Structures are given as structure tokens and as C-alpha cells.
Amino acid sequence: MKHRGFSLAELLIVIGILALLAALLFPVIQNAREGGRRTRCLTQMHQLGQSVLAYIADFNETYPMAAYVQNYTHNSACLFTLYHELVPYIRDKQIVVCPSDGRPVNVARAFAAFMPLCPAMGFEQSSYMANWCLFEVGVLLPWLPQPHRVIAASEVEYPEQTAAFFDAVMAPPPSLMPLVQGRHHEVAVANFADGHSRPLRTRRASMTVPRADGGTAYLYCLLEVGPYYAGDGLCVETPYGLVSQRRDGSWCRRCPGRPRESPWHIPSTCGEP
Numbered sequence: 001m002k003h004r005g006f007s008l009a010e011l012l013i014v015i016g017i018l019a020l021l022a023a024l025l026f027p028v029i030q031n032a033r034e035g036g037r038r039t040r041c042l043t044q045m046h047q048l049g050q051s052v053l054a055y056i057a058d059f060n061e062t063y064p065m066a067a068y069v070q071n072y073t074h075n076s077a078c079l080f081t082l083y084h085e086l087v088p089y090i091r092d093k094q095i096v097v098c099p100s101d102g103r104p105v106n107v108a109r110a111f112a113a114f115m116p117l118c119p120a121m122g123f124e125q126s127s128y129m130a131n132w133c134l135f136e137v138g139v140l141l142p143w144l145p146q147p148h149r150v151i152a153a154s155e156v157e158y159p160e161q162t163a164a165f166f167d168a169v170m171a172p173p174p175s176l177m178p179l180v181q182g183r184h185h186e187v188a189v190a191n192f193a194d195g196h197s198r199p200l201r202t203r204r205a206s207m208t209v210p211r212a213d214g215g216t217a218y219l220y221c222l223l224e225v226g227p228y229y230a231g232d233g234l235c236v237e238t239p240y241g242l243v244s245q246r247r248d249g250s251w252c253r254r255c256p257g258r259p260r261e262s263p264w265h266i267p268s269t270c271g272e273p
Helices: 008-058 082-089 107-111
Strands: 067-073 076-081 128-130 163-170 178-180 187-192 197-210 216-222 242-245 251-254
Touching: 008 082, 008 128, 008 163, 008 187, 008 197, 076 082, 128 178, 178 197, 178 216
Parallel strands: none
Antiparallel strands: 067 076, 128 163, 163 178, 163 187, 187 197, 197 216, 242 251
């Protein structure tokens, strides 16, 4: 029996079909991989949230501080961060590094010109930032000579709505503003004060913003209408503040730990005096 081989045209058709299938399947595979990374980030956020709840139970129902200067030896100081506070409650130092983040913020480099980080399990980088109105700051020379006060758990009226941690980068000093990053296909992972974690929809703007450790990052805007974004089309780049409600039931935000004389004072949007 005579066997006929494939003609050139047939081979080209087969190759074309295989290339088409690969092109169709590649985004599916990429989405599946990213979905796995996002799930891991949600797990890490959940662990961070649980560590905060454990800290609150041990420290008289108050939240840990985000950062402050601590005397390391009798003649030197170092920066003690929120991560340092939570070390007794977590074991994995990589818990703050998102697998979807190819360039986590180098916290040590961001503050290197001012002071070193205190030793803590090799911590230097972070993919997540915190709601600085929930986790307040202490003395941070040269920007903040007087500490803000710690926040009591009883002050958080809507813990299920108040953001605690989220995918973000940090703006350069002196603002140190956490800027949300929708690094999971324009979705940011967030943890809330009641301990639960979930995705936040964002949209990527065309502009870039500077990072505290050098370089730039894309600016992302919150897209979900709720306590942090009113749906008015304005770009809200960070879910800041403790969520509250006005008398008419509309959402507002406040930073009760910051006195008016603080250079980092953030006025309440709730219409309080």
C-alpha cells in the first residue's frame, strides 16, 4: 500500500491551527497562573489580618503603630515598623511579598538616608502597605517630631469596611503615602479591620508616580463605589481613613489619631468640627 505524506499546504494549515490554539490558550493559562498568585496574596493578607487581631487582644484593644524611631543601642536609633510589631504573631518573613509583585518596595532603601531598619527576620521589602489612619505613626524625625496617638479598636465603627492592608507602593518622603496597585489584572488585594480579605477593583491611569525606594510605578485609581470612592470619576489612589457615616447615611472617613498641629493632619470628611 502506498502511503502519501503531508503536502506543504497541509503542513502549513496544521501549523497555523496549532499556532491559533496556542494563542487562544496562552491568555487562559496566564489568567490561571495569576489567579493562583492572587489567591496566595489573599491568604497572606488574611494571615496579616489575623496577626493584627491577635496583637489587639494582647495590647489592651489598641492597634499597633505603623512606624516610629526606637533606640537600638545606647548611641544609635533604628526604624521600628508595623512588621516588627507583628513578628511575634507571624513566622514567614515573606508574608509581605506578593508573588505577583516583581519589584516590592525596598523599605530599607526608602529610609536609608535617614536611619536603618531595626533587625527583624531579614525584613527589607514589602508589597503591601497599610491604612496609616488605622495604624498611626510615632516620632519620625525629621518629618514628625511629635507622635500621633494609637487607635483603639472601639474607634473603628465599621471594621468590615475599613481597609487595613492592601497591594500598594509607598510614595517618597515626606508624604510616604501608600498608593494602591492593581497588580492582579487591575485588581488589588485588600484586608479589612474585621480580619477578612477580598479583591478591590481598580483602573490603571496613564501616568506614573515616584516610589520611595526610587523608580516609578503606575498610578491606579479605586473603581468600586463605596466608603473610599464615591463614583464621581475622581481618582482615589489610596483607601485611607477610618470609615464612618454622616447623618444622612453617606460614607465618610476620618483620621482621629492625628492632631491639627501635625504636619500629616488629614481633615475628616464627615463634617466634624
